Amino acid sequence: xxxxxxxxxxxxxxxxxxxxxxxxxxxxxxxxxxxxxxxxxxxxxxxxxxxxxxxxxxxxxxxxxxxxxxxxxxxxxxxxxxxxxxxxxxxxxxxxxxxxxxxxxxxxxxxxxxxxxxxxxxxxxxxxxxxxxxxxxxxxxxxxxxxxxxxxxxxxxxxxxxxxxxxxxxxxxxxxxxxxxxxxxxxxxxxxxxxxxxxxxxxxxxxxxxxxxxxxxxxxxxxxxxxxxxxxxxxxxxxxxxxxxxxxxxxxxxxxxxxxxxxxxxxxxxxxxxxxxxxxxxxxxxxxxxxxxxxxxxxxxxxxxxxxxxxxxxxxxxxxxxxxxxxxxxxxxxxxxxxxxxxxxxxxxxxxxxxxxxxxxx
RNA sequence: UGGGGUGUCGCCAAGUUGGUAAGGCAACGGAUUUUGAUUCCGUCACUCGCAGGUUCAAGUCCUGCCAUCCCAG
Numbered sequence: 001x002x003x004x005x006x007x008x009x010x011x012x013x014x015x016x017x018x019x020x021x022x023x024x025x026x027x028x029x030x031x032x033x034x035x036x037x038x039x040x041x042x043x044x045x046x047x048x049x050x051x052x053x054x055x056x057x058x059x060x061x062x063x064x065x066x067x068x069x070x071x072x073x074x075x076x077x078x079x080x081x082x083x084x085x086x087x088x089x090x091x092x093x094x095x096x097x098x099x100x101x102x103x104x105x106x107x108x109x110x111x112x113x114x115x116x117x118x119x120x121x122x123x124x125x126x127x128x129x130x131x132x133x134x135x136x137x138x139x140x141x142x143x144x145x146x147x148x149x150x151x152x153x154x155x156x157x158x159x160x161x162x163x164x165x166x167x168x169x170x171x172x173x174x175x176x177x178x179x180x181x182x183x184x185x186x187x188x189x190x191x192x193x194x195x196x197x198x199x200x201x202x203x204x205x206x207x208x209x210x211x212x213x214x215x216x217x218x219x220x221x222x223x224x225x226x227x228x229x230x231x232x233x234x235x236x237x238x239x240x241x242x243x244x245x246x247x248x249x250x251x252x253x254x255x256x257x258x259x260x261x262x263x264x265x266x267x268x269x270x271x272x273x274x275x276x277x278x279x280x281x282x283x284x285x286x287x288x289x290x291x292x293x294x295x296x297x298x299x300x301x302x303x304x305x306x307x308x309x310x311x312x313x314x315x316x317x318x319x320x321x322x323x324x325x326x327x328x329x330x331x332x333x334x335x336x337x338x339x340x341x342x343x344x345x346x347x348x349x350x351x352x353x354x355x356x357x358x359x360x361x362x
Numbered sequence: 363u364g365g366g367g368u369g370u371c372g373c374c375a376a377g378u379u380g381g382u383a384a385g386g387c388a389a390c391g392g393a394u395u396u397u398g399a400u401u402c403c404g405u406c407a408c409u410c411g412c413a414g415g416u417u418c419a420a421g422u423c424c425u426g427c428c429a430u431c432c433c434a435g
Contacts, residue, residue, distance in 0.1 A: 254389080259387070
């Protein structure tokens, strides 16, 4: 089916507003800022420090140079306390509770489109711009909404599904029509050095992409070892603490079997890690809480397309509202959703209807 | 210590009438990735319980020993 959107021109979205570009030091936000500036937008740059690391200082130093060259004011904020409280602490607690948190799901609404957004407003900016690969679209039926980025492999709308509607729909995303490789070539063409050239692709606050190490260094009493069992109850090994594993995980279980085994359940009460075959990993639905609507629920189609993990192909599911929660029933069995992860709901043609946090699979 | 079975990479497991060690799992490495995972690619037994023997050639045949399992006890 052909999409029922149109994509407004970037400058028509800016609409003469003063735009604050959130620059991290990476390629994406840098190009976003450059593009807006070149198009004549009234641009300022804002950078939030979340960690106070060396890397963060490198980013600021590099950004100061770039912004000076471009004639853009750079404002730097220290949000380490907020970041700790709103992202890192819940992250740790979630793991402790046996869930698999998605820190980006907290960071986008609470930090980038939270405290940073508020700070930007105080500076007089009317719109916030980021380097997310998503597009603002005008939908024939739903009006203005968020749609997937043009490059399907790089689309980041999943992460924005929990950002409040009034904030995200007012944002400006200059990269929605770009591909990642274009981003690099565009920067190169302009001879712009990227302050932090390596793409952030691990949890930004966890060194070496090792969340287990990170949690162990936190001085909290993490749940201890227990048995690994099959769904039949047969004991087949030991685990080192349920917080080390996540639903659907295959690697790192250390158990040799006739066929690959996946984590299908974490039984916190009995401290059991339950493994099963790919077959057994299937689920027929999930329940989500902490729901956010980008389109009023009354207007949602009965069957939506959902994504329960980043970079997963979306799949159709029937949806209904149960009190504060969303209940999804998959049209076909699907790999089990993981509690703590985002479930994002889309129209068939890729506009974001809303999202929530998966509480449990059905 | 009577009868029968089995012993091939960490685990499971193919190995035809002897011809020069499949595959799966795990592990490790890499690719992909703004979370955790998934997925993909690559690497993984000069050696077949041990010791002899027969053969041009033995994991595959013979002998002995060892280990282990089952049934009898």
